[in-house]
Amino acid sequence: MAELTLPFLEGSAATGSYPVIDLEGVGKTYTSGSIEFEALKGVDLRIEQGEYVAVMGPSGSGKSTLMNILGCLDTLTRGSYHLAGEDVGEMDEIELAGVRNRRIGFVFQQFNLLPSLSALRNVELPLVYGRVHGAERKARATAALERVGLGDRLANRPGELSGGQQQRVAVARALVGEPALLLADEPTGNLDSSSTQEILGLFDELHAQGRTIVLITHEADVAERAERVVRVMDGVVTSDGGVR
Ligand SMILES: Nc1ncnc2c1ncn2[C@@H]1O[C@H](COP(=O)(O)OP(=O)(O)OP(=O)(O)O)[C@@H](O)[C@H]1O
Ligand SMILES: [Mg+2]
Numbered sequence: 001m002a003e004l005t006l007p008f009l010e011g012s013a014a015t016g017s018y019p020v021i022d023l024e025g026v027g028k029t030y031t032s033g034s035i036e037f038e039a040l041k042g043v044d045l046r047i048e049q050g051e052y053v054a055v056m057g058p059s060g061s062g063k064s065t066l067m068n069i070l071g072c073l074d075t076l077t078r079g080s081y082h083l084a085g086e087d088v089g090e091m092d093e094i095e096l097a098g099v100r101n102r103r104i105g106f107v108f109q110q111f112n113l114l115p116s117l118s119a120l121r122n123v124e125l126p127l128v129y130g131r132v133h134g135a136e137r138k139a140r141a142t143a144a145l146e147r148v149g150l151g152d153r154l155a156n157r158p159g160e161l162s163g164g165q166q167q168r169v170a171v172a173r174a175l176v177g178e179p180a181l182l183l184a185d186e187p188t189g190n191l192d193s194s195s196t197q198e199i200l201g202l203f204d205e206l207h208a209q210g211r212t213i214v215l216i217t218h219e220a221d222v223a224e225r226a227e228r229v230v231r232v233m234d235g236v237v238t239s240d241g242g243v244r
Pocket of ligand 2: 063
């Protein structure tokens with residue numbers, strides 16, 4: 001892949017002196033009828049600005065549950081969650097939607113692009129919700145696509161792009177609002193090995209430029225690219241540290 005240059009990202013997601021993520025004693029119990037299931041059993045996790053963290057664990061260990069909480073897509077049952085200093089546990093649905101839009105960029109396994117919109121329009125979407133208009137919106141979305149090496153694919157719809165290119169559009173969309181946190185759930189799960197390397201190379205660059213990245217994966221070689229690996233098993237963190 002051509003070298004990517006990502007010029008505008010340095011220090012742009014400043015969060016003051018707070019950790020980006022601060023979970024204390026977080027529990028999550030799912031209730032279906034009269035059946036309760038404790039998917040997270042007291043998770044403590046602090047992630048500082050600029051860290052690149054992989055969350056690993058076997059199927060059913062609670063990774064997606066944790067991701068949904070980190071991403072303010074679901075609420076916790078016990079404990080507390082501060083995101084960039086804000087107490088997220090106290091917020092209602094509308095406030096959470098605002099936090100998601102301002103603070104978090106999401107990248108999913110299935111890309112989650114809108115098929116009828118061009119790459120440019122897909123990347124503009126978070127700015128539409130953020131009420132950025134007109135020429136500024138277009139300029140920022142164009143710059144984000146240039147950052148991920150897709151400046152020549154602005155008009156293409158997702159179906160006209162390769163899997164790796166679609167995921168790069170998704171990364172551009174995640175970054176266009178300059179979020180404090182880039183949250184990726186199995187971002188290479190649907191990619192072949194060369195596209196996987198493209199995306200991981202992009203994450204390496206974003207990390208080098210000071211982005212905070214949390215990547216959920218069950219693949220050891222993907223997790224090895226992060227500087228810190230948090231392992232989850234049966235709803236608890238079983239280890240937290242360097243890779244090797
Ligand atoms: N909405 C729900 N209601 C009840 N139980 C749930 C719900 N969502 C998840 N669970 C249970 O919580 C546990 C953790 O699920 P989770 O999806 O977080 O696992 P995971 O680590 O992401 O697994 P995978 O690697 O397979 O994606 C599982 O036992 C699952 O069955
Ligand atoms: Mg999962």
